[in-house]
Amino acid sequence: MTAFLKSKGIFGGMTLAVAAILVLLPLLLPSATLASEILIFAMAALACNLLLGYGGLLSFGQGLFFGAGSYLASLAMIHGGFGLIPALLAAAVAGAVLATCVGWLSIRRAGIYFVMLTLAFSQMGYFLAYTLSKWTGGDNGLLDVPRPDLSLFGIRIADLSSAGAYYTLVAVLFFAVFVGARRVIDSPFGSTLVAIRENETRAAAIGFDTRHFKMLAFTLSGAVTALAGALYAMLINYVPLDNIAMSMSENIVIMTIIGGTGSLLGSLLGAGALVTLGDILSAMWPRWQMLLGLALILIVMFLRGGLWGGVEHALDRFLKIREKGNAP
Amino acid sequence: MLNLYLFQILNGLGLGMIYFLISVGLTIIFGLLNFVNFAHGGFFMLGAYFCYALLQATGQFWVALVAGPLAVGAMAWVAEKVLIRRAYHLPHTFHILITVGVALILQEACIIVWGPIGKSIPIPETLQGVVIMGKFAYPKYRLFLILFSAVIGFALWVLLERTRFGALVRAGSESTEMVSLLGADIYKLFSLTFALGVGLAGLAGVLSGPIRGAHPFMGPEVLGLAFVVVVIGGMGSFTGALVGGLIIGLVQSLMSSLWPEGASLMIYGAMAAVILLRPYGLFGRA
Numbered sequence: 168m169t170a171f172l173k174s175k176g177i178f179g180g181m182t183l184a185v186a187a188i189l190v191l192l193p194l195l196l197p198s199a200t201l202a203s204e205i206l207i208f209a210m211a212a213l214a215c216n217l218l219l220g221y222g223g224l225l226s227f228g229q230g231l232f233f234g235a236g237s238y239l240a241s242l243a244m245i246h247g248g249f250g251l252i253p254a255l256l257a258a259a260v261a262g263a264v265l266a267t268c269v270g271w272l273s274i275r276r277a278g279i280y281f282v283m284l285t286l287a288f289s290q291m292g293y294f295l296a297y298t299l300s301k302w303t304g305g306d307n308g309l310l311d312v313p314r315p316d317l318s319l320f321g322i323r324i325a326d327l328s329s330a331g332a333y334y335t336l337v338a339v340l341f342f343a344v345f346v347g348a349r350r351v352i353d354s355p356f357g358s359t360l361v362a363i364r365e366n367e368t369r370a371a372a373i374g375f376d377t378r379h380f381k382m383l384a385f386t387l388s389g390a391v392t393a394l395a396g397a398l399y400a401m402l403i404n405y406v407p408l409d410n411i412a413m414s415m416s417e418n419i420v421i422m423t424i425i426g427g428t429g430s431l432l433g434s435l436l437g438a439g440a441l442v443t444l445g446d447i448l449s450a451m452w453p454r455w456q457m458l459l460g461l462a463l464i465l466i467v468m469f470l471r472g473g474l475w476g477g478v479e480h481a482l483d484r485f486l487k488i489r490e491k492g493n494a495p
Numbered sequence: 496m497l498n499l500y501l502f503q504i505l506n507g508l509g510l511g512m513i514y515f516l517i518s519v520g521l522t523i524i525f526g527l528l529n530f531v532n533f534a535h536g537g538f539f540m541l542g543a544y545f546c547y548a549l550l551q552a553t554g555q556f557w558v559a560l561v562a563g564p565l566a567v568g569a570m571a572w573v574a575e576k577v578l579i580r581r582a583y584h585l586p587h588t589f590h591i592l593i594t595v596g597v598a599l600i601l602q603e604a605c606i607i608v609w610g611p612i613g614k615s616i617p618i619p620e621t622l623q624g625v626v627i628m629g630k631f632a633y634p635k636y637r638l639f640l641i642l643f644s645a646v647i648g649f650a651l652w653v654l655l656e657r658t659r660f661g662a663l664v665r666a667g668s669e670s671t672e673m674v675s676l677l678g679a680d681i682y683k684l685f686s687l688t689f690a691l692g693v694g695l696a697g698l699a700g701v702l703s704g705p706i707r708g709a710h711p712f713m714g715p716e717v718l719g720l721a722f723v724v725v726v727i728g729g730m731g732s733f734t735g736a737l738v739g740g741l742i743i744g745l746v747q748s749l750m751s752s753l754w755p756e757g758a759s760l761m762i763y764g765a766m767a768a769v770i771l772l773r774p775y776g777l778f779g780r781a
Binding site: 219287294298414454 | 578587588589596599719757759763770771
């Protein structure tokens with residue numbers, strides 16, 4: 168089973184597993200909106216995982232790109248009359264440009280300084296959004312974000328106003344991002360990233376321009392995160408200031424690590440767990456984040472591979488027991 | 496006009512000393528323990544709330560000033576004993592995760608105890624009013640803040656540079672193993688340093704209470720500021736924390752009279768400039 172999921176091919180097991188999850192998700196969950204929310208955050212976690220799990224770069228500033236994507240797509244639709252696809256593209260491009268700028272400054276430093284720099288720059292974005300309240304609505308958030316019809320070259324393809332239709336769009340985009348991310352990881356670029364994660368000095372000694380590779384990964388991650396932010400704004404028709412706050416960066420990192428950084432499926436698992444639990448618990452107890460804090464501590468103590476690591480471990484054990492049972 | 500600038504410079508010094516107290520704790524802990532404390536802002540917030548609660552209970556600011564930081568430090572000492580030390584051997588990612596967890600618990604606990612809306616803290620009676628120097632008047636409390644934190648800063652310098660404890664901390668920052676081999680009880684040293692560093696954040700919280708009040712969501716902002724100071728000054732450097740803190744305090748204070756909305760923004764601009772010119776900070780080592 169795990170070997171099936173780990174198979175390298177793009178059309179191999181993991182891709183099929185994700186496709187199956189995408190189809191089943193809205194059927195298993197109480198609402199398609201919740202399912203969309205999970206996939207949007209899974210997309211953001213996946214972009215974070217690409218950096219952390221494969222490049223060894225812990226970015227605590229992913230909220231900056233998420234928020235920037237939300238604001239940019241919304242403003243482009245409200246003031247620029249952008250359609251759905253141009254707005255999403257604009258958000259992704261803006262996320263890439265922003266990530267290039269932040270990366271250019273932050274990647275000068277490695278390890279914990281990199282973490283602090285990304286956090287500081289995301290705080291800068293927060294204060295910028297707060298200062299430009301004429302555009303962003305400041306503390307009140309940006310209201311009345313539209314969700315335009317899906318259209319291409321002026322031809323209307325689908326009306327997305329129902330939760331189910333919007334979920335389909337999000338699921339298709341998530342699938343595309345997932346397959347794309349897998350391609351990136353399996354490419355020479357991905358292998359080089361892993362080499363840099365394992366030993367940057369050695370990768371540099373072989374002749375790789377490690378900074379260049381890290382920058383590219385950061386840019387890619389920024390674009391995907393901004394896309395997720397734009398989709399989230401259209402989902403809730405609103406951009407709260409929280410979208411660009413440190414709590415957003417924190418949530419994305421938590422989902423990524425809780426899910427597990429060894430596999431892209433971990434990000435889907437992490438986002439699914441956190442969004443679903445948040446949805447259930449916040450209705451029961453407004454202070455549920457205290458339990459989240461406790462869960463983080465327990466994960467560091469007992470489940471360092473994250474949820475995905477736990478699932479893999481359980482599957483391996485299950486298979487071993489079955490093999491033993493089958494043996495004569 | 497000149498008076499206005501003098502006023503803002505003094506405000507900046509006070510603010511800068513608060514930032515110094517926060518970041519020097521972060522820096523000492525990182526230097527010795529190689530541990531990143533993302534709960535630092537949370538402990539600052541706890542200091543501010545303790546200031547509020549102790550003032551409510553006793554009516555004496557001096558009690559809050561002494562007992563507040565001690566209580567925060569004691570909590571950190573316990574947290575280190577039962578939790579934090581189990582994570583030392585893990586990569587930084589897990590340090591961050593575990594302390595983010597602690598910060599969330601602190602934040603939610605404060606909301607449970609004191610409610611989601613912030614509390615304002617009155618300036619202690621003896622420190623109300625202004626000091627008049629010729630034509631120039633300056634609030635007493637802010638002057639007290641500058642002087643008191645300067646005294647604390649000096650005491651801390653003496654502690655780190657002139658005592659056996661300080662020598663051990665500095666030696667441990669170079670090589671923990673060597674200090675341990677020379678017979679020092681390294682775990683005791685770790686607990687004390689963690690409590691000291693976090694206690695300083697608590698003290699900063701108490702001191703800033705009468706100016707900024709206590710708010711359950713102030714932790715992240717303070718953590719971000721401490722990181723900016725450390726990035727500017729260089730991690731693990733006492734001088735760096737002092738100079739970085741003062742620069743940030745002055746930039747924020749002077750900008751708030753020129754462009755109030757952008758004051759917080761300029762801080763990060765200053766950080767970006769330092770990173771461009773000196774990637775390892777003003778006093779950092781490569």
